[in-house]
Amino acid sequence: MNFIPKHITDTRRGILLMLAASFFFALTMAFAKLLSGSMGSVEVTFWRNAVGLIIISVTIVHTPVHNIGGRPYTLIFRGVIGAVALLTFFYSISATSLSAAIVYAKTEPIFTAVLALFLLGEKLKFRAVLAIIIGFTGVAVMSNMKIDYLHVMGIMTGFLSALAYTSVRSLKAHYDTRTVVLSFMLFGTFIPVILMIAAEFYTSELFAFALSPFVAPEGSDWVWIILMGSAAALGQIYMTRAYFYAQAGLVSTVSYSVVLFASIFGILLGDQLPTLIMITGAILIVLSGILLSIA
Template structure:
């Protein structure tokens, strides 16, 4: 028996949309990994947002934006912080396996819960505190009990992403969601462009993730760039729609399917399987995120 689209419930639509978004986000990671061999994380960030801007403008043409406005500095903050988070994320993709990179990024719910408590005054239930503790144990375990540049960049990805998402909460009542995405993509083009110019004159080991010179893409790189931009843009769109159809806690839990997709693509690329210690840390982080999602 074939179920027609009209018989699918909103919850089922939300689940299917989040699964599609997770697949597209993992495809974004795959193409970013393929590009990492010929260009730095800064340029990957630039192209990801440049193509995404083109896709977004098509949607804006079809349905113009209407904003209440009133929080321009928060809007700018979201764009800048989100861009820096993307820079650190693409750096971790270039420096480690896809499964490790996405698990680092999935520390975001842990930091979001803490920031919501500190900045927005949201209450933390005992279960949420327990989940946060589990998450931090997972972070320490994932690092292999070492503090390296890669580990710092991975954790920074989670923290900055949480800061960006927390700021979005205060923007929802003032701006169309496409305006928030537009701010993110605009700075996602401008900041990498400035960094690539600066990289011609500046060198720094501490900021190696943010200083790459521009390298003109050639051959298959152009295909990966276009595929990355479209996958990221539509992944964002499907994720947003998923939260519209289903409860946030359920959608957040389903979003962890991106780890499975990313791990599969990583195996295709020849990634080495993680050690038992790293796998244990990853499982604790995933458990923490799911427990926090159930609180939503």
């Protein structure tokens, strides 16, 4: 594994790396969308993490992790919450357009700012407060003021992701980054297995996002599974390297390019063109995230 000295700054390279990361993350969504035609979102979540678990395990064998430890419950919490966030995200991908799913997921910075205020006691500047208001206005516009199951799942993705990322901030000083990712992958593999077993005996409209039976992959499914896991791993690698080379605020702003890439892939896969209302809501949410990244 190549390590990059933290003092090196190359803004152009950082931007290009983040664009590459966004492309691969959007590609991950596209493969997940293709898989949703033959299996449930819970199984898609399982395969996404199972492939990632293999990849991260190989890196740990090659370069062992070094942990100080001391926060086991927070580490477990991050793994569980991150896995549930992925369940709601892949459910959104299977039930709506890629552009809508990713825009809802991108509400994460809004919820992160709110959680930092209440859980970490961080003070919010006026720009951050304004950004939060703009972001929630965008959510209201995008959902057309409707609170149905699909919109709740989209919003839950953003909220749960924010909760997971907020917990990561308290883990940085105690655990190797790969240990935190490994926790996420382990729970992201184990929890879907339990849910797929439960789905054989129990159904629920309320927990539709978390209950779908296992369907044995066939033919091209294996291709999409491998490509999905590989694209996700590449996205993670490029994103991490981007933060080494450029300022976090700039990289976070460029990360919103994933909305464009996901929209293009979605249209290529048959998604309808976004409506004016959806575009307006998306613009407000993206604007909110950008303001928060530079606040």
